[in-house]
Amino acid sequence: MVTKVLIAEDEDSDNLGIVSKLQKFTNAHIDTAQFCDKAEIMIKRGLQENLPYHLLISDLSFIKGHKKHKIIDGKQLINVVKQAQPEIKIIVFSQENKPAIIKSLFENYNINGYVCKGLYGLQELIKAIDTVIKNDISYTCPVAKEALHQNNILQINSYEVLILQLLAKGYKQEEISQHFIINSILPNSKRSIEDRLRKLRDEFNAKTNIELVVIANKLGLIS
Amino acid sequence: MVTKVLIAEDEDSDNLGIVSKLQKFTNAHIDTAQFCDKAEIMIKRGLQENLPYHLLISDLSFIKGHKKHKIIDGKQLINVVKQAQPEIKIIVFSQENKPAIIKSLFENYNINGYVCKGLYGLQELIKAIDTVIKNDISYTCPVAKEALHQNNILQINSYEVLILQLLAKGYKQEEISQHFIINSILPNSKRSIEDRLRKLRDEFNAKTNIELVVIANKLGLIS
DNA sequence: TAATCCCTTGTGGTTTAACACAAGGAGTTT
DNA sequence: AAACTCCTTGTGTTAAACCACAAGGGATTA
Numbered sequence: 001m002v003t004k005v006l007i008a009e010d011e012d013s014d015n016l017g018i019v020s021k022l023q024k025f026t027n028a029h030i031d032t033a034q035f036c037d038k039a040e041i042m043i044k045r046g047l048q049e050n051l052p053y054h055l056l057i058s059d060l061s062f063i064k065g066h067k068k069h070k071i072i073d074g075k076q077l078i079n080v081v082k083q084a085q086p087e088i089k090i091i092v093f094s095q096e097n098k099p100a101i102i103k104s105l106f107e108n109y110n111i112n113g114y115v116c117k118g119l120y121g122l123q124e125l126i127k128a129i130d131t132v133i134k135n136d137i138s139y140t141c142p143v144a145k146e147a148l149h150q151n152n153i154l155q156i157n158s159y160e161v162l163i164l165q166l167l168a169k170g171y172k173q174e175e176i177s178q179h180f181i182i183n184s185i186l187p188n189s190k191r192s193i194e195d196r197l198r199k200l201r202d203e204f205n206a207k208t209n210i211e212l213v214v215i216a217n218k219l220g221l222i223s
Numbered sequence: 224m225v226t227k228v229l230i231a232e233d234e235d236s237d238n239l240g241i242v243s244k245l246q247k248f249t250n251a252h253i254d255t256a257q258f259c260d261k262a263e264i265m266i267k268r269g270l271q272e273n274l275p276y277h278l279l280i281s282d283l284s285f286i287k288g289h290k291k292h293k294i295i296d297g298k299q300l301i302n303v304v305k306q307a308q309p310e311i312k313i314i315v316f317s318q319e320n321k322p323a324i325i326k327s328l329f330e331n332y333n334i335n336g337y338v339c340k341g342l343y344g345l346q347e348l349i350k351a352i353d354t355v356i357k358n359d360i361s362y363t364c365p366v367a368k369e370a371l372h373q374n375n376i377l378q379i380n381s382y383e384v385l386i387l388q389l390l391a392k393g394y395k396q397e398e399i400s401q402h403f404i405i406n407s408i409l410p411n412s413k414r415s416i417e418d419r420l421r422k423l424r425d426e427f428n429a430k431t432n433i434e435l436v437v438i439a440n441k442l443g444l445i446s
Numbered sequence: 447t448a449a450t451c452c453c454t455t456g457t458g459g460t461t462t463a464a465c466a467c468a469a470g471g472a473g474t475t476t
Numbered sequence: 477a478a479a480c481t482c483c484t485t486g487t488g489t490t491a492a493a494c495c496a497c498a499a500g501g502g503a504t505t506a
Contacts, residue, residue: 010341010342011237011318011340011341011342011344012240012341012342012343012344012345012346013237013240013241013244013316013340013344013345013348014234014236014237014240014340015240016239016240016243016244016345017235017236017237017238017239017240017241017243018236018240020239020240020243021236021239034342063341063342065342093236095234117234117236117237118233118234118235118286119233119234119235119257119286119288120235121234121235121236122235122236122239123235125236167431167433167434168433168434168437169434170429170430170431170433170434171430171431172430172431172491172492172493173492173493174492174493186454187453187454187455189454189455189456190455190493191454191455191456191457192453192454192455194493194494194495195453195454195455197493197494198494198495206393207393207394207395208390208393208394208395209433209493210390210391210393210432210433210436211390211391211392211393213433213436213437214391214436214437214440217437217440395461395462395463396462396463397462397463409484410483410484410485412484412485412486413463413485414484414485414486414487415483415484415485417463417464417465418483418484418485420463420464421464421465432463
């Protein structure tokens with residue numbers, strides 16, 4: 001398995017751990033980037049020099065440093081990279097285990113593998129690389145699979161997400177209505193917002209809107 | 224710097240990264256534990272065999288696996304370890320940067336150092352080890368310091384935390400009052416709970432109770 | 447075209463939460 | 477002891493949220 005691999009991971013401890021492990025199991029050429037912007041540049045340089053990367057292993061969350069970055073998280077990085085080099089394989093290696101997020105990465109970001117950091121994260125990462133590169137099929141680690149299979153993932157659309165986000169920011173229902181009217185978002189009556197919230201409370205089994213927002217937060221549905 | 228070090232860290236990628244780095248910078252004897260229970264046993268065995276560990280580097284959050292564990296997080300581990308071996312040095316190495324939690328670790332858990340995982344986490348960890356072992360003074364990494372200095376950390380007591388936790392669990396204010404009456408927690412009138420919430424909204428600059436609970440969540444004040 | 451369904455919105459009434467005012471208790475200061 | 481402060485609690489009012497009922501619009505179907 002000879003490949004050229006880029007690791008995008010901000011935490012130096014994780015970064016070093018991944019590299020140490022990969023060096024034992026592959027003879028791949030391994031580069032690392034602690035910032036998304038740097039990762040993007042390296043991918044594009046690889047293309048220019050006709051030595052493209054075959055695999056990107058990327059984290060999702062990157063520390064917001066003092067410098068301003070164009071690309072601030074793994075999702076954006078994946079978008080940019082897939083656009084520049086559609087055939088590249090991407091494995092996400094993150095501690096994130098919220099079902100909504102993992103699902104969205106496969107469905108909307110066309111990633112090739114997902115591995116949750118954890119007890120056996122590195123072992124799973126090796127498996128994922130094998131599966132994705134050798135067999136050209138996608139890979140989901142057991143932990144992520146379990147998260148995905150946990151009690152039917154509740155789908156909520158961006159309209160509903162927005163309501164919950166505004167609630168979380170301290171908007172009252174009347175203010176949400178006003179906000180929707182100003183921003184031409186429909187439906188925008190106070191009454192309709194009430195209705196959505198009732199529906200959401202039902203779906204998520206929340207007794208109050210406070211509990212609803214807390215649950216949505218835990219599931220990674222808002223911000 | 225010859226020491227015997229134990230690393231308690233569940234994620235194998237981090238674990239390997241820390242070990243790789245330490246081996247470059249020290250000739251210390253390094254052991255690792257991926258579970259708190261195992262860490263406790265190793266510490267106690269070290270004492271029994273008269274070869275005690277000098278330093279524990281511990282994460283805070285540990286994955287809840289399928290096995291049941293007696294000790295489920297770093298805080299509990301620290302308590303147990305300090306009780307068994309009061310003179311041991313403890314450095315927490317975690318991505319946690321919520322001020323309330325870091326502050327509490329120094330004040331209530333007597334840790335000797337705190338380093339946030341991040342861009343330069345390992346470098347900081349080396350510095351922390353140096354400072355704690357050689358100079359016998361505590362160390363807080365810059366990221367954690369910044370977190371601690373961010374707009375005066377708001378202190379809230381366990382009574383207030385409980386109100387927020389119950390709100391987050393879907394209790395209404397009247398129900399919280401009932402809960403307090405049943406459990407002999409004072410004050411327990413609906414009116415008093417109202418008052419505390421107003422005070423908390425003021426302190427945290429929250430417009431609604433929903434925003435209040437979200438903020439408390441972000442600061443690590445509730446669960 | 448009429449019948450049907452789904453979604454939005456309005457109305458009015460009930461519950462819950464927010465707030466101003468004030469009485470009473472406990473502890474402190476003068 | 478009187479004056480004081482701080483906290484708790486009650487009362488009554490207003491605002492916000494919740495909910496049942498129903499009218500109307502748009503799309504689909506018979």
